[in-house]
Amino acid sequence: MSKLGGYAGNILKVDLTTKSITSAPLSPELAAKFLGGAGLNARLAYGCIPAHTPAFSPQNTLVFGAGPLVGTLAPGAGKTNITARSPLSNFIGSSGSGHMGAVKFAGYDHVIVTGKADGPVYLVIGDEVKIREADHLWGKDTWETTDVIWRELGREYAIASIGPAGENLVADAAIITNKYSAFGTTGMGAVMGSKNLKAIAAYGSRGITVAEPKRFMELVNGLCKEMLDFPFIQVLRDLGTLINFENLVTGNTQGSGAIAYKNCQQVADEEVMNNFDLQTLFGPLMEQHGNISCLSCPVGCKHFMRLKGGPAMALSCGSAPATNFGGSCAVDGWIEVYKCAELCNRLGINYSSAASLIAMATELYQRGIIDTKDTDGLELDWKPEVVRDMIKKISYRQGFGNLLADGLIEAPKRIGRGAEYYAIQFKGIGNTVSDARSNFSSWSSSLLTNVIGHSHSPKELYGQSAEATELVLREMGICDDDLARVLSGPSGRHLGWVTRWTEDYAFAVECLGLCNFYQHALNIKVGRLAEIYSAATGMPMDGEGLLKAAARGLDIRKAFNQREGVSRKDDTMPMRFLTEPLMVRGQMRPPYEKQKLDQMVTEYYEARGWDRDKGTLSPQRLAELTC
């Protein structure tokens, strides 16, 4: 098979221990089998990381990937992925960002970084690849680091850097690109820190061709028009992810979840979210506001905000600080939550897990399970100054923060005294946005079973009728056979199949390098995604083939975890969600009872074709994926 279009065509391998830098052609067969980006990253991680390698071992490998549409004019094709063994769960970790696509202009689809440098370094991936010393950067926050590297190399470079949290191996450390957009979840920043790798800078002069330029641009223009004709596009452009914030607070839209509050002890309804109205944020508080886009995105749902008496900063997700710090940690008011976000961004720590850790510690303190002897004299409370103090202590591993810095699985184990009950985590990742008891959807099913842990994917299909489910999935291009499976079972809707289908669709979007907006809002037919893949790469592909390739990527992630000993007991909810009901706007929502949980897990395993009891891949499937 000759070189495919779309792909840059090479994999870069950097060993920081030996300082060896090599490159190999990307196998077109492997690219077609796993599409690219997150999917092929998972296959490469499976091959590169020996079984049972500790997350902070030099043998753990950071695999970076940009899918076949990244670097082209395909609208929203900016998403890139980093995969490695996660220090949070010790299973596979994975996180995405929209600002590192420039690596393809250096000539690489994937970058494999292994080993450990003997001192701080940063990696320049350009027309030449260089490992440069970074003693002068160590200790700096992500904004300062980015500025220094831009001065050294030029601002055309995309910069992914870690802050003090990553340097200090904080399990929830993030990698921040161009000062604001995060590879946020699963602790990829800590793996980078464990390698003494302070930053990666990418840019180059190599071009990306597509197999059928005329057809490709017709499809690009059609998709772009459809995106910009989306009914809520102007609201999305104005509000970004805050588009759904009021619904989460008020519950005005049927099926909306509700924001978790004070470590999921209750929900953040209108009464407690008095100081979070959008009219105040976009009225008297807002001094300056502008759109920011990921690479090749015509929408610009990210924003720069300058608040009166508050921070001036770019934000990937305007909603996350309000839901995480305003909800989980009960920090009151826009300015206070965005101050928390700025601190997290600079120090390089994930918002949601930091908020979940601090919320857990605060509840433990208020219940008398821990006291000032545990917290270095700090009186933990739902107050912004205390929360920001804790963000710093965790990021610098100071005192009690040193204990919390090991994450939501290890920290409560070390505290003991029943603390694990109060850790609201999914495979080590903290709760974010809504409380999974507040609505019941394919998203809550995916939270339970997906291999990464807490995740925003896939599309949420709420407790709709079979007819409504059919309507949405037909819009997204489901084939008749799959639809029959989705609509099977006594309740008229097989949740396992709904979850599988929507996960496969979401992962196909991610592997191609496209924005999640494609599946969360646009409902673009999967066949059209296959068409643009074909026009870019020259590889024949239909919607069914695209979903099968995505399923291979999700299965190889499962294979990674299976090798590390994952079992059915890992596919569960936080203990609180299994025992305590939740009052949501006057209605009592029950906890996830064991029988219901078991049924959800079994249905999902069946839909995936895994062993229905153990959730394992068959030897034949494993052989197919790894041959």
Next chain:
Amino acid sequence: MARTSEISVAAEHCSGCMRCALACSFFTSRERVFNLSKSKIVVVPGWEQGQFEIMLSEECTRCGICIPYCEFDVLSQQ
């Protein structure tokens, strides 16, 4: 390509998507290649967050092919 009138740049509206530069490199290359380094319009992040600097290189013929690919009203031409 024919040189036409000047392109006006309202950089304060730029979102940094680079679609203008991707389009320029693609349509002005004989081989139809996406390549930011070959674009005659250059967009880089500003030192201040949320700002972008936009430069038209000496090779820019003001052909205007980049303009329809900007969805943020940054580029215009009489």
